Amino acid sequence: MTALVEARGLGWRHASRVDPALENISLRLERGEKVLLTGRSGAGKSTLLAALAGLLGDEEDGDQTGTLTIDGTVGMVLQDPDSQVIASRVGDDVAFGCENLRIPREEIWPRVRRALDLVGLDLPLDHPTRHLSGGQKQRLALAGVIAMGADLILLDEPTANLDPVGQREVVEAVTAVAAETDATLFVVEHRPQLWVPLMDRFLHLDEDGLHESTAAGLPAPPVLPAARGVAPGTPPLVSARDLQTIWGPPRTLDLPQGASTVITGPNGAGKSTLALTLAGLLDPVGGELTYAEELRQGLRKSPHAWSSRQLAQRVGYVFQDPEHQFVARTVAEEMAVSGGPQERIDELLHRLRLTHLAEANPFTLSGGEKRRLSVATALVNAPALLVLDEPTFGQDPTTFVELVGMVRELTDRGVTVASITHDELYAHALGDHLVEVR
Amino acid sequence: MNLLAGINPVTRILALILLTTPLLLSVDIVSAAVALGFTLLAAPLCGVSWGRLLRRGWPILMAAPLAAVPMALYGRPEGETYLHFLLIHVTDNSLQLAAAIFVRVLAVGLPVVVLSADVDPTDLGDGLAQVLRLPARFVLGAVAATRLVTLFRDDLDSMRRARRARGIADQGRIRHFLTLAFGLLVLSLRRGTKLATAMEARGFNRVAEHGRTWARESTLSGRDGVVMSVCLVASVAAIGIAVAVGSFRFLGVA
Numbered sequence: 001m002t003a004l005v006e007a008r009g010l011g012w013r014h015a016s017r018v019d020p021a022l023e024n025i026s027l028r029l030e031r032g033e034k035v036l037l038t039g040r041s042g043a044g045k046s047t048l049l050a051a052l053a054g055l056l057g058d059e060e061d062g063d064q065t066g067t068l069t070i071d072g073t074v075g076m077v078l079q080d081p082d083s084q085v086i087a088s089r090v091g092d093d094v095a096f097g098c099e100n101l102r103i104p105r106e107e108i109w110p111r112v113r114r115a116l117d118l119v120g121l122d123l124p125l126d127h128p129t130r131h132l133s134g135g136q137k138q139r140l141a142l143a144g145v146i147a148m149g150a151d152l153i154l155l156d157e158p159t160a161n162l163d164p165v166g167q168r169e170v171v172e173a174v175t176a177v178a179a180e181t182d183a184t185l186f187v188v189e190h191r192p193q194l195w196v197p198l199m200d201r202f203l204h205l206d207e208d209g210l211h212e213s214t215a216a217g218l219p220a221p222p223v224l225p226a227a228r229g230v231a232p233g234t235p236p237l238v239s240a241r242d243l244q245t246i247w248g249p250p251r252t253l254d255l256p257q258g259a260s261t262v263i264t265g266p267n268g269a270g271k272s273t274l275a276l277t278l279a280g281l282l283d284p285v286g287g288e289l290t291y292a293e294e295l296r297q298g299l300r301k302s303p304h305a306w307s308s309r310q311l312a313q314r315v316g317y318v319f320q321d322p323e324h325q326f327v328a329r330t331v332a333e334e335m336a337v338s339g340g341p342q343e344r345i346d347e348l349l350h351r352l353r354l355t356h357l358a359e360a361n362p363f364t365l366s367g368g369e370k371r372r373l374s375v376a377t378a379l380v381n382a383p384a385l386l387v388l389d390e391p392t393f394g395q396d397p398t399t400f401v402e403l404v405g406m407v408r409e410l411t412d413r414g415v416t417v418a419s420i421t422h423d424e425l426y427a428h429a430l431g432d433h434l435v436e437v438r
Numbered sequence: 439m440n441l442l443a444g445i446n447p448v449t450r451i452l453a454l455i456l457l458t459t460p461l462l463l464s465v466d467i468v469s470a471a472v473a474l475g476f477t478l479l480a481a482p483l484c485g486v487s488w489g490r491l492l493r494r495g496w497p498i499l500m501a502a503p504l505a506a507v508p509m510a511l512y513g514r515p516e517g518e519t520y521l522h523f524l525l526i527h528v529t530d531n532s533l534q535l536a537a538a539i540f541v542r543v544l545a546v547g548l549p550v551v552v553l554s555a556d557v558d559p560t561d562l563g564d565g566l567a568q569v570l571r572l573p574a575r576f577v578l579g580a581v582a583a584t585r586l587v588t589l590f591r592d593d594l595d596s597m598r599r600a601r602r603a604r605g606i607a608d609q610g611r612i613r614h615f616l617t618l619a620f621g622l623l624v625l626s627l628r629r630g631t632k633l634a635t636a637m638e639a640r641g642f643n644r645v646a647e648h649g650r651t652w653a654r655e656s657t658l659s660g661r662d663g664v665v666m667s668v669c670l671v672a673s674v675a676a677i678g679i680a681v682a683v684g685s686f687r688f689l690g691v692a
Contacts, residue, residue, distance in 0.1 A: 053639055054643070055639060055643075073641075075639065075641075076639035076640075077639075078632075078636055078639065082589065083629060083632035083635075083636060084632075084636035084639075085585065085636075086585075086637055087560060087581075087582070087585075088558075088560055088584075088585055092560055092654070096637075096640055096642075097640035097641050098651075098653065099650045099651050099652060099653055100640060100641035100642050100644060101644070101650075102648060102649065102650055102651050103651060104651060105653055105655065108651070108653045109653065112653075130585075141636070144640055145640065148640065148641060154639075276599060279603070281599045282599070307608050308601070308602045308604075308605050308606060308607035309605045309608050311602065311603065312602075312606075313605065316603070317599075317600070319599075319600050319603075321596065323624075323625060323628070324593065324596040324621075324625075325597075325601075325603070325604060326621070327604070327606065327617050338604050338605055338606070377604060378603070378604075
């Protein structure tokens with residue numbers, strides 16, 4: 001039997017770049033193989049996936065070298081759950097790929113039902129896709145690929161943006177698919193541990209090319225010092241008493257001064273709403289929110305009535321999607337917009353390894369660079385309180401470890417930090433004070 | 439009650455064309471009033487109660503006087519003069535034209551409100567591609583894009599808060615609005631690109647070469663024909679009555 005995928009000396013250079021994103025890759029995938037690919041960010045994992053999925057484009061987009069033959073149908077599940085929902089109804093979304101493959105109508109609907117069954121989405125076909133959770137959206141995309149009858153299923157960090165429940169759902173669904181079909185799985189993950197039991201072949205991609213590896217050779221999860229707890233008698237910098245936000249029940253909690261508070265809880269419990277309210281960005285509906293004098297620095301009014309300038313000098317906020325906070329054309333301008341002395345800007349850029357990107361457009365940075373820039377902009381004004389909303393979503397282990405180290409440095413200097421996270425490792429390292437939101 | 443439930447969305451578009459195009463031939467109050475009367479009577483039968491018509495149609499209710507007032511002030515002077523001040527000349531003729539324009543904006547605009555209610559973008563896309571044979575890639579792209587509109591609101595809220603958090607929301611309103619608009623544009627383009635990638639990843643790139651099948655069939659039935667006929671009869675009747683009572687004015691002249 002011929003191989004499903006045969007790549008020889010495959011390379012790709014984007015038209016706008018000098019260096020190739022991928023060079024001299026040789027890869028043979030057999031039918032039914034379950035392959036896990038790891039590799040540092042920027043090693044070309046995404047480019048390899050795009051090549052396998054046939055998404056690299058034509059001569060205008062870049063130059064391909066070598067050969068790639070695929071003897072079958074390919075389908076891909078992407079990282080971001082929100083951006084891959086295509087139709088407004090569940091059934092239509094799964095049917096989309098079948099239609100594109102010119103599968104006759106009578107055959108499409110049985111395929112759709114079977115695929116939804118397989119991924120465990122027990123929903124009516126006309127269920128609105130906008131009501132799905134992240135894990136459900138990923139499973140929906142998987143169902144769409146299965147319904148196409150894909151021989152090769154590519155999964156590009158399918159769990160990176162999900163909470164632990166969603167991650168388990170997706171892994172279970174992929175396991176079921178692997179058992180029921182003879183499709184070849186090709187999974188790219190920064191956190192490979194979840195996938196190990198399912199896989200029978202491990203590949204590693206780095207600057208020298210593609211190597212065979214083993215489960216034992218996988219990068220271990222980073223080892224981080226545990227959180228320190230909060231010394232008894234530490235006064236709160238922010239305290240909320242029966243604070244009623246626009247979403248969720250009234251909540252009572254403290255953010256202890258100079259410590260790192262970690263806020264956890266399931267999706268949709270209102271964690272972001274709570275964090276925005278604590279940070280003076282959303283008006284509270286009722287209850288009490290008190291800032292200590294160290295944070296108010298002379299201001300008397302409630303933080304929600306402060307001017308934008310006054311707030312920014314006291315509270316820094318790192319949004320879940322860094323792109324929401326970019327307003328300038330270059331990284332340097334982005335930093336200058338927030339104000340703050342030039343030495344501090346230079347120091348932050350240096351500390352976060354962004355100096356060489358000072359003239360780059362913020363939107364063209366990689367995921368990790370965007371995250372570092374969004375943290376840097378929030379720190380320009382040396383706020384006494386820093387709030388981070390899912391700072392490690394979709395980040396590779398290097399950026400992850402860096403972020404944790406930075407937050408620790410901040411608390412060492414007396415800054416109070418509060419983070420929303422789903423990540424157990426992050427909570428383990430930075431949960432001096434834990435708040436669970438339901 | 440909704441007589442339009444289950445008809446092909448394409449029928450709604452064709453019916454709209456049949457109902458309003460003849461009204462563009464004349465600027466008189468009679469034909470517009472007849473057509474408007476028809477729309478008002480038909481609306482509750484089409485699932486749009488008068489209250490809902492008012493709520494959904496307020497931009498048109500605002501536009502009508504805005505269109506009529508200049509006509510009253512500056513319309514071609516004829517007949518008795520009521521007011522004359524600089525360029526302003528309110529006469530019999532200009533008032534008549536103003537009234538005709540007022541009713542006409544409503545007569546053309548409100549059917550849009552009635553016929554566009556409750557249209558599902560997916561069904562509309564199916565109809566456009568299968569009934570009107572518009573290119574599949576164009577139609578499907580447009581339908582998928584409508585889903586992104588709801589995400590824009592969330593984006594905008596987050597961007598507003600991000601600007602406040604960064605200390606730049608105090609700047610002038612116009613400048614604030616411009617940076618928001620630009621940011622939203624960039625984000626929309628990026629979301630669009632990601633969505634396009636997701637679509638290509640499911641075989642959409644092959645559609646241009648060899649076409650595709652449709653999981654949901656979209657056809658016209660007898661009911662669709664009835665709806666279109668009724669709309670055509672209404673507009674022809676409106677013009678006919680205007681001609682009969684002698685108020686028909688081709689494009690508003692003579």
